[in-house]
Amino acid sequence: SNSDSEMHKSEDEEDLQDKWEEQQIRKAVKYQKGMDEDLPQVRIPPKSKKSVEPRISLPPVTAEDIKKKLASRLSSFHEVHRAHVAEREKYVSDLDSAKTTLEKLEMSSSEQTYKFFKEMKTYVENFVDCVNEKIAQINRLELEMIENFQKRAESLNKRRQDDLRNESVAVQNISGTKDANGQTTDLMTDCELRRKKRRQKRKECGDSDHYEGMSSDDELSTDDERSFQKNRESIRAQSKTIFEDVHEDFHQIKNILSRFTEWRGRFPESYYDAYISLCLHKLLNPIIRVHLLDWNPLEDKKDLEEMTWYQDLEEFCYRENEVEMNDENSDHKVLSAVIEKTVIPKVS
Numbered sequence: 001s002n003s004d005s006e007m008h009k010s011e012d013e014e015d016l017q018d019k020w021e022e023q024q025i026r027k028a029v030k031y032q033k034g035m036d037e038d039l040p041q042v043r044i045p046p047k048s049k050k051s052v053e054p055r056i057s058l059p060p061v062t063a064e065d066i067k068k069k070l071a072s073r074l075s076s077f078h079e080v081h082r083a084h085v086a087e088r089e090k091y092v093s094d095l096d097s098a099k100t101t102l103e104k105l106e107m108s109s110s111e112q113t114y115k116f117f118k119e120m121k122t123y124v125e126n127f128v129d130c131v132n133e134k135i136a137q138i139n140r141l142e143l144e145m146i147e148n149f150q151k152r153a154e155s156l157n158k159r160r161q162d163d164l165r166n167e168s169v170a171v172q173n174i175s176g177t178k179d180a181n182g183q184t185t186d187l188m189t190d191c192e193l194r195r196k197k198r199r200q201k202r203k204e205c206g207d208s209d210h211y212e213g214m215s216s217d218d219e220l221s222t223d224d225e226r227s228f229q230k231n232r233e234s235i236r237a238q239s240k241t242i243f244e245d246v247h248e249d250f251h252q253i254k255n256i257l258s259r260f261t262e263w264r265g266r267f268p269e270s271y272y273d274a275y276i277s278l279c280l281h282k283l284l285n286p287i288i289r290v291h292l293l294d295w296n297p298l299e300d301k302k303d304l305e306e307m308t309w310y311q312d313l314e315e316f317c318y319r320e321n322e323v324e325m326n327d328e329n330s331d332h333k334v335l336s337a338v339i340e341k342t343v344i345p346k347v348s
Helices: 002-038 063-107 110-175 182-205 222-240 253-266 268-273 277-291 308-317 330-347
Strands: none
Touching: 110 222, 110 253, 110 277, 253 268, 253 277, 253 308, 277 308, 277 330, 308 330
């Protein structure tokens, strides 16, 4: 019947369900076993007994030992510090050298070169114009000073001739060839008084090597001496006003030479190619003549080497770092050229 067939069908379905569940359970059990076998086996090492090392007795540490140790460490630190300082100084020196090189490169640029030579050209032109404007006044004062000295020399020469003439007359009077002349006697008395003054002056100065008759009677009369000194002081005063309206760069020897020193230091090739050493004595001639306006080598005790312009010129010609003479350096001849072209003509 239909009811029996339905019952058999439900039983079959239950059997299938039970089998399926049983299969699933078996699969789950197998999977769990496989997982356990794949896990690594961790072995726990057995606990070992700690070995006790025997105690070692250390030597006692004193304060002196600690002090020595600290001193040694401090000395080591000082050495390291000195090394660092030396290294720093080297870096600073290298930095300064690099800056100097950079400045030289900047100064040697075409723009700086053009600017320098343009300024130098303007300076030389202004200097020449200044000297040309003052040269007439320099020549006039120099001529007046020469005439003043020449006038004194003529007075002294005339007086010496008169003294010789009077001495000759006195000798003739003693020999009886001529009658005595009262005026001649007075002149001889004045001459003898001047000799006594010179002897007294030499005695005060300690000049014991003098021989009588070798001195010249250079004493002027009071009026002549006063006139000579008055004219001399007047010329001196005028000479000081020659360059009073001129900047120091155009009449101070040191300032003038500093311009050419800068040229020689920065652009030596163009400096020597321009033969500056052959021109300097001509440029400086009028200014040096002003310095020598009142100079009398026969009377003045001040030598040329003691004059400021001479020292400035010598410093320019012979720089401090040049010990030996170098004939190839044309600047060494500037000083001798000044002496030859300016000083010797004044003396002669």
